[in-house]
Structure formats: structure tokens, C-alpha cells
Amino acid sequence: MSNFDNIKSITIKQPLKLDCGKEISNFPLAYETYGNLNENKDNAILVFHALTGDQFASGQNPVTNKEGWWNYAVGPGKAFDTEKFFVICANVIGGCMGSYGPGTIDPTTNKPIGTNFPVITINDMVNAQYNLLDHFKIERLFAVAGGSMGGMQVLQFVSNFPNKAKVALPIACTASHSAQNIAFNELGRQAIMSDINWKDGLYDGKTSNPDKGLAVARMAAHITYLSKKGLQEKFGRNLQERSDLKFGFDADFQIESYLRYQGSVFVDRFDANSYLYITRAMDYFDLTKQHGGNLSKAFKGSKTKFFIISFTSDWLYPTSENKDIVIALNAIGADVGFVEIKTDKGHDSFLLDVTDFLSTIKNYLNTTYLNINERRI
Amino acid sequence: MKEEFKVISKLIDEKSRVLDVGCGDGILMEYLSKNKVVDVRGLEISKEKVKKCLSNGLAVVEGNAEYDLKQFPDLSFDYVILSQTLQAFMSPENVIKDLLRVGKKVIVTIPNFGHWKVRLDLLFKGEMPITKNLPYEWYNTPNLHMCTIQDFYNFCNNKGINIFKIISLNGQKTSKISSSNLKYKNLISELGIFLLEK
Structure with missing residues (x-):
């Protein structure tokens, strides 16, 4: 950081x-x-x-x-x-x-x-x-x-x-x-905790961070921040800098490329453990x-x-x-x-x-x- | 401000709690909170109008009276106002019931379908009447349940609702309606303003 x-x-x-x-x-x-x-x-x-x-x-x-x-x-x-x-x-x-x-x-x-x-x-x-x-x-x-x-x-x-x-x-x-919100947060946390670099949360914050897990967490969460209609209008099935499908697992679609980008820039500014703690705080929130x-x-x-x-x-x-x-x-x-x-x-x-x-x-x-x-x- | 709102505000005691159902742009709410020192809330179905009210700092909640009056506790307001909206509800009967539950007193304004111009339109033109207070064609009117002052008077009597006061409004002219002049007032009033209690 x-x-x-x-x-x-x-x-x-x-x-x-x-x-x-x-x-x-x-x-x-x-x-x-x-x-x-x-x-x-x-x-x-x-x-x-x-x-x-x-x-x-x-x-x-x-x-x-x-x-x-x-x-x-x-x-x-x-x-x-x-x-x-x-x-x-x-x-x-x-x-x-x-x-x-x-x-x-x-x-x-x-x-x-x-x-x-x-x-x-x-x-x-x-x-x-x-x-x-x-x-x-x-x-x-x-x-x-x-x-x-x-x-x-x-x-x-x-x-x-x-x-x-x-x-x-x-x-x-x-x-x-809600249960749905807790579910999405859990998905993000599992992505982080499955990253080999997470090391039970004791990564050093310098050389090896659970960036991959955090990026996936961000990608999943990002989808929940947008609407189906909004995504469709912005990206539709548009392809990313290519004229045809490549029959592989690269980012063929613009939406894939967009999510990958969102994930990659997020890890530069956010700490994976903070993501765990803050999502947990949200899940525990029940004012009623x-x-x-x-x-x-x-x-x-x-x-x-x-x-x-x-x-x-x-x-x-x-x-x-x-x-x-x-x-x-x-x-x-x-x-x-x-x-x-x-x-x-x-x-x-x-x-x-x-x-x-x-x-x-x-x-x-x-x-x-x-x-x-x-x-x- | 509309003459109708002046009549309504005269019916309201100082320092009371008021709910304006279908508060529109909040003109009555603003007048009441500035001139009568009342604690006034609004319920309005149109997003545009709700935003206008909130922009003026008014406590207005977006909602539909047919579903959203439920959230207000029994007798939680001194007055509940319903201005020229009753005819647009799916079930005016249930709305009136809810208004009388929420408010100690209820003020209801009826656009009078018994006005002589309305009667003449139908009689001579043979067409659905279009007037200042009822400006829609039959195919696009939001008004599902039109009634006359006489109809609403009968409704209240049948349902055991106490009528404290009825005020007739014709242009700028106001007058009292009583059981003895009801037939005549039903012919010459554009609006009937009812003060009710359960």
C-alpha cells in the first residue's frame, strides 16, 4: 500500500x-x-x-x-x-x-x-x-x-x-x-481466501498479495452494482478488439474485458483483508x-x-x-x-x-x- | 393559491398534524406549514411531483394511497386531506376507510359531477362532460369513479361517517351546504369540500 x-x-x-x-x-x-x-x-x-x-x-x-x-x-x-x-x-x-x-x-x-x-x-x-x-x-x-x-x-x-x-x-x-447480499459477499470472500497468496490473512502486504482473489471478488461484486439493462446497453455482445470469436478463454467480449480491468485496477488501491472485514460488517448489519x-x-x-x-x-x-x-x-x-x-x-x-x-x-x-x-x- | 386550498386551510386548527394525500406539488403543504404552523406530511404518486416537494424541503413520501396508507398508524394525524383524488382510486370506499382510520378528521374534496354544466353536456350534447375540474376525454381520464356531492353525502350517511361541514365552491364563491339546500347546491357547486369524522 x-x-x-x-x-x-x-x-x-x-x-x-x-x-x-x-x-x-x-x-x-x-x-x-x-x-x-x-x-x-x-x-x-x-x-x-x-x-x-x-x-x-x-x-x-x-x-x-x-x-x-x-x-x-x-x-x-x-x-x-x-x-x-x-x-x-x-x-x-x-x-x-x-x-x-x-x-x-x-x-x-x-x-x-x-x-x-x-x-x-x-x-x-x-x-x-x-x-x-x-x-x-x-x-x-x-x-x-x-x-x-x-x-x-x-x-x-x-x-x-x-x-x-x-x-x-x-x-x-x-x-x-439480505440473504442475497450475504451470499454475494461470501462469494467475494471465498475468492480471496482461495487465493494461495492469502495465507490465512497473514500476507506481508508487499511482495505477495492475494490480488487474484481480490480481483475476482471485485468482478463479482461489480456485476451486482449494475443493472441487466445497463450492461446490455453498454456492452451487449460486443467483441473486444476483434472481429470474431477466438474459440478460447481470452476476453472475447467487451464485458469480460471490462470486468477484468475493474478487477485489476481495484487491487492497486484496496487491501484484501479490508475487503473481508468490511463485507463481514455489512453482513452483520441488522438494525431491526x-x-x-x-x-x-x-x-x-x-x-x-x-x-x-x-x-x-x-x-x-x-x-x-x-x-x-x-x-x-x-x-x-x-x-x-x-x-x-x-x-x-x-x-x-x-x-x-x-x-x-x-x-x-x-x-x-x-x-x-x-x-x-x-x-x- | 387555489380557492379550494384557502377553504381547506381554514378548516384546520393551528399546531395540528396534517397528512396531505395526493399532495401534488406541495402548494397546500407549504401554505399550511408557513401560515398555520402545522406539522405537515405528504403522500404523492408522481415521482416528478415528489421530487419537487422534496426540493422544497417538504416531508413527502412517494407512494400510492391505495397501498401505502397502511403504514400510518391509527389516528396518527389530526387531519388527513384528500383533494380531488378520490375519483381516481380503484376502490374509493377502502381509501376513505383508511383515511378515517389514520386521521382524527378527514377533509375530502369532490369534483362535483352533479354540476349543471355537466348535466347539460350530457343532456344536450349527449357526450361525456369535459369541464375545468374534469378536463379529460372518456378514453384517457384517470377518473374511474365520478360522483356528485349528493352521492358522496349519501355514501357518508350509509357508512355511518359523520359529516361536520360541507362547503360548496363555485368559482371563487364559497357557501355552506346543509341537508336543506343540498339539492340546489349539488346543481351549482363545482367542488364540494367535506369535513368528516369516523
């Missing part, structure tokens, strides 16, 4: 009791910010990243030199307008962009912690990131937002800290990971179960304004699962808005510039910020 010397991070000193029973302390949480915190400290938005994201939501990621994962949404004049709002984004614990994770070097062995890292949950991720409020001396966030696993963190955050965010924006997510089978209880007494968004072609976190959250919120009279955005771009839509998606968020946030401030006067 690249060096993290110039990455911002806080060291969380006080012990954090994890769901698995273990305790961690004195660990790093890497973060990035965009825009400026105003004098009242009422314009902060905490954005949570998804499975393979990191703290670099916007601009250029200084480690990968690629565009930030939510560059369409976060920036000056964008949906999360950094001319108005102070956007904070942290790398989740278990991640591989400077936060405490399986790739962190254990000073006693001088090797990556690997699978000696404790199994973490969405709850643990959120509890770790809560320390950022203290760090910035923010009493209350204006909003928490995120898509996919980021959305799960939004739900967990408002459940854990009911009055710490005025607005919650969970996008394309679920309150409880955390509240005795009644999801409404997770949000009881919440004064937060919820805005839930799903996408028509998202079959990984389908509208029905997003709507379950809406139903649970309506059952307790919470302030909730919900729209299903029409698109062929599948689950990936939340990362893209899908028509009306980002403009609706932008207007919602700007109007709500003004409304809340007017009411205060």
Missing part, C-alpha cells in the same frame, strides 16, 4: 468497546474535509463511504491520484455544496486508507495485523467516527449522509446518537442485510434485530428529518428494502421524505450523476438548512 504520511487523521485514545467484545484504543482514524466550518458550527455534514470507498469523497485522491468517489456530489455548487457546508468524511475502521485496519502495521512484529484484527461492525465504525464531532467541537451535525454501506452507517448513527444530526440521508441501502425485531424503535423520539432515496434498477438494495425504513419511520410519525429515482444504472446510481438525483438532494439540503435557521430566529 502507498504511504499515508500526508493523510489527516486523529488518534482515538479512549477505549472503544467493539461488538465482538474486544476493546481497541489509541488507534488512528483517517479523515478528509471539504469546505469550511462556520462560526455557529451548524453547517457540518458527515458523509459515510461505502464498501470500497475512503475519506477522499471529492477532488483528487492523493494516494490513488483518482477522482474522489463522490466527486459528482461533493464540491463547490454541488449537491453537498462545499461553499455552504463543511463536509467531513472518514475512512472506516477496518479500511485501508489510513484508518485502523488489518493492513495497519503491528509495531511488535513489524507486519500487518492481518486476520488478527478484530471483526468489526457498522456499529463499531459509526462509534469510532463519532469522535470526529469532539475533534471539531461540533455539538450537532447538520446532516449525515451516505449510500449503500454509507447509508447503513447513517441509520446506525441516528439510532446511536438521536439528536446529533438534524438531517439523515440514507441512500440505496437497507436496515438489514438490534431493536428486538422492531425497526421503528431504532428511531424512536428522533427529531431528525429523514430523506430516503432508492433507485428503480437497484436490485442489490432494492426499493422495497429502502421502503421498509420509510414504513418504520412513518409508524412513529418521524419526519420522512422518500423518492425512488428512475434510472438504468443499478446500485451504482448513487455514485453517478443520475438525472434529478443530485439536484433533488442539493435543493433539499439548501432549503432545509434555511428553514431550520429561520425557525430558530
Whole structure:
């Protein structure tokens, strides 16, 4: 992995009791910010990243030199307008962009912690990131937002800290990971763990990494992020730089070549063990179960304004699962808005510039910020 | 703002919880939250309109009243509003039942099929009437269950639904409808606005 010397991070000193029973302390949480915190400290938005994201939501990621994962949404004049709002984004614990994770070097062995890292949950991720409020001396966030696993963190955050965010924006997510989602994650993990270089998770992170397994995991997952229609329209049965089938196992089709490329670039920026840990955290996520089978209880007494968004072609976190959250919120009279955005771009839509998606968020946030401030006067 | 919305907002007490079913662009919701200090939620079937409402910061959920009213608990709102939408449902009877379950009071606006212009159209032209409130041709109308003020009045009586108030709206003119002037008002009203309770 690249060096993290110039990455911002806080060291969380006080012990954090994890769901698995273990305790961690004195660990790093890497973060990035965009825009400026105003004098009242009422314009902060905490954005949570998804499975393979990191703290670099916007601009250029200084480690990968690629565009930030939510560059369409976060920036000056964008949906999360950094001319108005102070956007904070942290790398989740278990991640591989400077936060405490399986790739962190254990000073006693001088090797990556690997699978000696404790199994973490969405709850643990959120509890770790809560320390950022203290760090910035923010009493209350204006909003928490995120898509996919980021959305799960939004739900967990408002459940854990009911009055710490005025607005919650969970996008394309679920309150409880489905059997299908667990199945896809297991497929990815098995691909990694079957790689001879995985070595029970104790690879050295330098010479031999389970790149092949991680690439296959990424390829499989990538299919779940797109829709059938989207794939068909983009690739169809188009051939890859050839006029005819080659009767072999090279990438004859463009879709094969595309997936291979996606897999190969992914291993340059992501750690296989992080992939195991983070997918596990997603699988364990069941906010309904955390509240005795009644999801409404997770949000009881919440004064937060919820805005839930799903996408028509998202079959990984389908509208029905997003709507379950809406139903649970309506059952307790919470302030909730919900729209299903029409698109062929599948689950990936939340990362893209899908028509009306980002403009609706932008207007919602700007109007709500003004409304809340007017009411205060 | 539409005269109808002014009438509806006068029926609503300050500081109450309101659900606007079929809230459209959210014009009534916005008026209510700014002028009546009410806590107002909306349910709307059109994605375009839901996006417009959310862009204005309104708490609107995309959904169909025939299926999605179920998620609201009994008597969870002081008022539930249904403005000129009843006739478009597959089962208006079930929707009214659900509205009365969710709301302590229910406000229903009926585009009146008993208006004299409607009657004359059918009588003299022999064609399905097209009016300002009912602007569709018979083959593309979303309105499946048209009724008159008299019909809805009878329906409420038959179902044991309490009618608190009926207001007639004809152009900009409002007037009260009572059992004694019902026949006449059914002839001259474009809209009938009903305040109901279970």
C-alpha cells in the first residue's frame, strides 16, 4: 500500500468497546474535509463511504491520484455544496486508507495485523467516527449522509446518537442485510481466501498479495452494482478488439474485458483483508434485530428529518428494502421524505450523476438548512 | 393559491398534524406549514411531483394511497386531506376507510359531477362532460369513479361517517351546504369540500 504520511487523521485514545467484545484504543482514524466550518458550527455534514470507498469523497485522491468517489456530489455548487457546508468524511475502521485496519502495521512484529484484527461492525465504525464531532467541537451535525454501506452507517448513527444530526440521508441501502447480499459477499470472500497468496490473512502486504482473489471478488461484486439493462446497453455482445470469436478463454467480449480491468485496477488501491472485514460488517448489519425485531424503535423520539432515496434498477438494495425504513419511520410519525429515482444504472446510481438525483438532494439540503435557521430566529 | 386550498386551510386548527394525500406539488403543504404552523406530511404518486416537494424541503413520501396508507398508524394525524383524488382510486370506499382510520378528521374534496354544466353536456350534447375540474376525454381520464356531492353525502350517511361541514365552491364563491339546500347546491357547486369524522 502507498504511504499515508500526508493523510489527516486523529488518534482515538479512549477505549472503544467493539461488538465482538474486544476493546481497541489509541488507534488512528483517517479523515478528509471539504469546505469550511462556520462560526455557529451548524453547517457540518458527515458523509459515510461505502464498501470500497475512503475519506477522499471529492477532488483528487492523493494516494490513488483518482477522482474522489463522490466527486459528482461533493464540491463547490454541488449537491453537498462545499461553499455552504463543511463536509467531513472518514475512512472506516477496518479500511485501508489510513484508518485502523488489518493492513495497519503491528509495531511488535513489524507486519500487518492481518486476520488478527478484530471483526468489526457498522456499529463499531459509526462509534469510532463519532469522535470526529469532539475533534471539531461540533455539538450537532447538520446532516449525515451516505449510500449503500454509507447509508447503513447513517441509520446506525441516528439510532446511536438521536439528536446529533438534524438531517439523515440514507441512500440505496437497507436496515438489514439480505440473504442475497450475504451470499454475494461470501462469494467475494471465498475468492480471496482461495487465493494461495492469502495465507490465512497473514500476507506481508508487499511482495505477495492475494490480488487474484481480490480481483475476482471485485468482478463479482461489480456485476451486482449494475443493472441487466445497463450492461446490455453498454456492452451487449460486443467483441473486444476483434472481429470474431477466438474459440478460447481470452476476453472475447467487451464485458469480460471490462470486468477484468475493474478487477485489476481495484487491487492497486484496496487491501484484501479490508475487503473481508468490511463485507463481514455489512453482513452483520441488522438494525431491526438490534431493536428486538422492531425497526421503528431504532428511531424512536428522533427529531431528525429523514430523506430516503432508492433507485428503480437497484436490485442489490432494492426499493422495497429502502421502503421498509420509510414504513418504520412513518409508524412513529418521524419526519420522512422518500423518492425512488428512475434510472438504468443499478446500485451504482448513487455514485453517478443520475438525472434529478443530485439536484433533488442539493435543493433539499439548501432549503432545509434555511428553514431550520429561520425557525430558530 | 387555489380557492379550494384557502377553504381547506381554514378548516384546520393551528399546531395540528396534517397528512396531505395526493399532495401534488406541495402548494397546500407549504401554505399550511408557513401560515398555520402545522406539522405537515405528504403522500404523492408522481415521482416528478415528489421530487419537487422534496426540493422544497417538504416531508413527502412517494407512494400510492391505495397501498401505502397502511403504514400510518391509527389516528396518527389530526387531519388527513384528500383533494380531488378520490375519483381516481380503484376502490374509493377502502381509501376513505383508511383515511378515517389514520386521521382524527378527514377533509375530502369532490369534483362535483352533479354540476349543471355537466348535466347539460350530457343532456344536450349527449357526450361525456369535459369541464375545468374534469378536463379529460372518456378514453384517457384517470377518473374511474365520478360522483356528485349528493352521492358522496349519501355514501357518508350509509357508512355511518359523520359529516361536520360541507362547503360548496363555485368559482371563487364559497357557501355552506346543509341537508336543506343540498339539492340546489349539488346543481351549482363545482367542488364540494367535506369535513368528516369516523
